[in-house]
Amino acid sequence: MSWQTPYPDGAKDAASIVLELLPKVDDYRSKDQRERLLKILAKLPLAVREQYVQLMQSERHDDDWGRLGEELAELILTEMEGMPSCRDLPDEVIALAKTKFLLSEADSREEDYWGSSMEMESLFGLRSYAHDFFPASAYRGPFLFLLRSHPQKxxxxxxxxxNHATENFANPRYPMEYVDEPAEMNLRFSDGTTRTQWVNDRLWNLYRGTSVGPYLLQSALMALEHWLLELRDSVPSAVDSLLLRLLRDSNSAAVTSVVASVVTASPKLCPEAGLVLLRSPECIILDKMRMVHESQSPGRLMEFMPQLDATKKIFDNERKQSDAMEHRSKDLEVAVLNLQLGTTVDRVHAVLDEHRASLPAPEDQNDDVRSWRLALDRMDLRRYRPSDRITEPLNKTSSQEGGDAQHVAVFIEMQPPDPDVQEMMDRSNDEYSAFNRDIGLLMWGQGVFEHNEKMTANPEEWREKLAVVQQLSGSIDETLGGIDKASSARAYVAAVCIRDHWPELTSSEQDWCLTTTCESIAAKCDETDQTSCCQRYSMSGDRPAAFVVSALCGKQLSESQRSQVIRALAMALTHGIDEVAEYAASGASMHLWGVDSQLAIRCINSLARQAELTQQLFDAERRKAYHERRPIGLLKRDHVTSIRLMIEGGE
Structure with missing residues (x-):
């Protein structure tokens, strides 16, 4: 069997034998044999077409085929063995895919499909079948095989x-939390027609796998991009018109972002599509953000994860090859610059001038508008001038006269921006410097605290780091599952000083470290948000603070300081965020027994009482309807005040 002879002599007999054998291995003990037989059958869909279609469309409850139909459907729709079916039975495969992938109106009335706040498939109108598409890849699913064999279909x-997924995402059937709603954007074509699409950064980044979304959709978009780039190489004249069709027929920026990728890769082949994208500021801005997130692409992350499954290695390698493409480090701004090097230069300039003409009055502009003005300047070659910088000759080639012709690169530079834009840039640079300072302090503190040699943090710099963090703002801002980076830097440095350098600190430095530790713990100690409570976030400063607060119980402290520390210890052990409480318990087990065994016993008894009370409340909640039950985090909050008083020595 090969691509030249997909049905060699004996194909029908072989397929018939498989059909005879399949019912004999339809049990849990024969999974391997059944899988091997189904893979053989999947290679010969037309050999026994009628029985094959009947089998692939059957459901688990069917008496004739049982689980066999579902397993064949899974093989066709999620694995590379589906290629022959896509080639020979495209209509049947597409119908099967829609049945298996899409939630229908009838499904929405079934309680089984009411998704939780942590699920994505139902939000996009998809069945949980989409879970089988990890890891996402252009080779995963029937999409690329259908595009290669039957492009129009x-x-x-x-x-x-x-369109189905995006319409459900924009108008969800189910209540969902923590999900950013999409907005509408308009694409304007050269003939004056428009197309409204749903857009946000989640949709735009789906095809790169750098945003959270169903792997099924990621795989479909990856396959579309892969095939479009193949078409660019084989039939370049067909690309632009096809991209325009995608823009006209789709309601989703997820498809538009794939078009943007092809335009960025080969702008001269698709000028009309490039002009459509240029007319939409959202496309330019979102593609800049996409480029920034390229370092987080799944293919790069997979390098650190061993893959033992040979098939999944193929998917991983496909992603790595995709990540290595030259245009990944470029965005639509670069494509617009290239469009000005050909016959579309005047049309590009006209669009840029339209954008400038539509800007609000200078006194009404904010930083977002100024950033857009800066982007317009970057895209406009009229804003560039030749630089005095000249390189050495790049190479030498023989001229027609027989001499050597030297090629020299001449650099161009953008003219200085308007004063208000320059002021915004200077202000952003100051904020960026502060960000780098805070991150540097945080990484040093975490590296020393965790004894992490990979972070190359020098412990001898503790005095210098302490002096710097003491100058940072003392206000604490909250983030999901922790506290902000500046406060975390303060808490980490304070934890290092308490653990490693307490005797070397002055009294004022000791007081600062103690206060910082207690305040870091208290910032989110009463957290009830379900996602924050289960968040794992070791970079947040309340984690090391919770670990070292028990060590302060063994230091020479004033009465008020000791009360402050024990109160913070009580908050840490009963913290709303689970990971903070775990850090506190680990620190207490290490520090308390040797310095205050009575306090250690009191902590244990108090936590045991908390567990007992929480279990009682949990048992009562279980007797309620599921949708009326309170989460465990809220149950703990009912008696947290009394438990903290017990730890502090109260009644």
């Missing part, structure tokens, strides 16, 4: 899939 299927 493959394109229509992907557009239908994305």
């Amino acid at each position: 493959g394109i229509a299927f992907i557009i239908d899939l994305m």
Whole structure:
């Protein structure tokens, strides 16, 4: 069997034998044999077409085939063995995919499909079947095979899939938390027509796998991009018109971002599509953000994760090859610059001038508008001038006269921006410097605290770091599952000084470290948000603060300081964020027994009482309807005040 002879002599007999054998291995003990037989059958869909279609469309409750139909459908829709079916039975595969992938109106009335706040599939109108698409890849699913064998049907299927998913995302059937709602943007074509699409950064980054979304959709978009780039190399004249079709027929910026990728890769081949994207500021801005997130692409992260499954290695390698493409480090701004090097230069300038003409009055402009003005300047070659900088000759080639012709690169530089834009840039540079300072202090503190040699933090710099963090603002801002980076830097440095350098500190430095530790713990000690409570976030400063606060119980402290420390210890052990409480318990087990065994016993008894009371409340909640039950985090809050008083020595 090969691509030249997909059905060699004996193919029908082989497929018939498989159909005879399958019912004999339809049990849990014969999974391997059943999988091997189904893979053989999947290679020969037309050999026994009628029985094959009947099998792939059957459901688990069917008496004739049982689980066999579902397993064949999974093989066709999620694995590379689906290629022959996509080639020979495209309509049947597309119909099967829609049945398996999409939630219908009938499904929405079934309680089983009411998603939780942590699920994404139902939010996009997809069944949980989409879980089988990890890791996402252009080779995963039927999409690329359909595009290669039946381009028109493959394109229509992907557009239908994305339109269905995006419409559900924009108008969710189910209550969802922690999900950013999309906004509308308009694409304007050269003939004056427009197309409204739903857009946000989640949708725009789906095809790169750098935003959270169903792997099914990621794989479909990756396959679309892969095929479009193949088409660019084989039939370059067809690319621009096809990209325009995608922009016109889709309601989703997820498809538009794939178009933007192809335009960025080959702007001269798709000038019309490039002009459509240029007319939409959202496309330019979001693609800049996409480029920034390229370092987080799954293919790069997979390098640190061993992969033992040979098939999944193929998917991983496909992603790595995709990540290595030259245009990943570019964005639409670069594509617009390149469009000005050809016949579309005047049309590009006209669009840029339209954007400038639509800007609000200078007194009404904010930093977002100024950033957009700066982007317009970066994209406009009229804002550039030749630089005095000249390189050495790049190479030498023989001229027609037989001499050597030297090629020299001449650099161009953008003219200085307007004063208000320059002021914004200077202010941003100051904020960036402060950000780098805070991150540097935080990474030093975490590296020394965790004895992490990979962070190359020099412990001898503690006095210098302490002096710097004491100058930072003392206000604490909250983030999801922790506290802000500046406060975390203060807390980490304070924890290092308490643990490693307490005798060397002055009394004022000791007081600062103690106060910083207690305040870091108290900042979010009563957290009830479910996601924050279960968040793992070791960079947040309340974690090391919770660990070292028990060590302060063994220091020589004033009465008021000791009360402050024990109160902070009580808050840490009963903290609303689980990880902070774990750090506190670990620190207490290490520090308390040797310095205050009575306090250690009191902590244990108090936590045991908390567990007992929480269990009683939990048992009562279990008797309620599921949607009326309170989460465990809220149950703990009911008696946290009394438990903290017990730890502090009260009644």
